[in-house]
Amino acid sequence: MLPLIFVLPLIQLIVLSNAATFEVKNIAFSYVDNDKTPYSRGLIEKFEASTFFNVLTSFPSQEIANSAMLRGEVDVILEIPLHFERDLSKEKKTELLVIINAIDGAAAGVENVYINQIIQGFNKNAQASLIKPSDLKYPYKSITSIPSFWFNETLNYKTFMVPGILVLLVTMITLFLSGMNIVREKEIGTLEQMNVTPIKKHQFIIGKLFPFWVLGMGLLTIGLIIGKAIFNVPMLGSIGVMYFYTSIYILVILGMGLFISNFTDTQQQAMFIAWFFVVIFILMSGLFTPIESMPKWAQIITEFNPIKYFVEVMRMVMLKGSSLADIAPLLIKTLIYALIINGLAIWSYKKTS
DSSP states (O other), rough: OOHHHHHHHHHHHHHHHHHHHOOOOEEEEEEEEESSHHHHHHHHHHHHHHHSSEEEEEEESSSHHHHHHHHTTTTEEEOOTTTHHHHHHSSOOHHHHEEEEOOHHHHHHHHHHHHHHHHHHHHHHHHHHHHOOGGSOOOOOOOOOOOOSSSOOOOOHHHHHHHHHHHHHHHHHHHHOOOOOHHHHHHHHHHHHHHHHSSOOOHHHHHHHHHHHHHHHHHHHHHHHHHTTTTTOOSOOOOOHHHHHHHHHHHHHHHHHHHHHHHSSSSSHHHHHHHHHHHHHHHHHTTSSSSSGGGGHHHGGGGGHHHHHHHHHHHHIIIIOOTTTTTTHHHHHHHHHHHHHHHHHHHHOOOOO
16 A cells, blocks of 8 residues: 555656646648749748647648558648649638548647648738738738736646646545555454444544545645646645645545445455546546536536536636635535535444444
């Protein structure tokens, strides 16, 4: 258990916070330039200057480029049509063909956004350079948007992910350890000895679970220190609010661990069941995918997901500076969850005195 307690949290927070990102970089980019004019070369140079695209090569024809994509050598093919510069100069419009490998739909969507941004920037500069002196009586005008990013000004994805990974750290360790602890007593035969002692049921349960509650709070402390020291994640809200909510949330997880251990006979069984629920809770928590994008029935199910509430609270407090009043609805739901799950766990635990 010692490596599980001390090594896993560090690896999980440091590695996953760096690896878990929706940013798409080093996109294998290729092109077919049928025009071969200064404008077409200028567009290609825009992609070469981008930090997201790795411009690999040009192809003489669309057929050869398609074959390269089938072999998995390129992710994006840009075909510049013949008379690209002429049409842009005379007709003030033209078309480009962009082929994107969409096996990974999420990555393809991000790549499409990057491509559109580069093309729109090129088009804006091109239209401005094509204005003739005779057109000056009709000045070239455009709409410019000035974005203001709240709560994550630099759009650093680690700022978004670290609070969520910290939630996984606290959840997984406390759930697995609490679930396996009582089962281990069954395996080595000491649980029956405890059951015949004068100790009360609630005293036994508190004695078994309280150390893991302390451990969970300690993991939160370690995670916050790593998040600030290594990833420089802002902590705008009250540390006390985070600890107060976490102290109640851990009761939910400990109750789940106790409930699982009551219906299993080996640590392996407890681990498999706990992992089954953890995977579902994590995937439907909004940590990696927005809950708003889920089907309506899935959004209803997430209302019973405690990890969802913890992820929301951590991000609200750390990144937005939310107060106790702001997280009160989530706190009440978590408290109700804790009372119900611990009540079921205590009720299902059989002790003979």
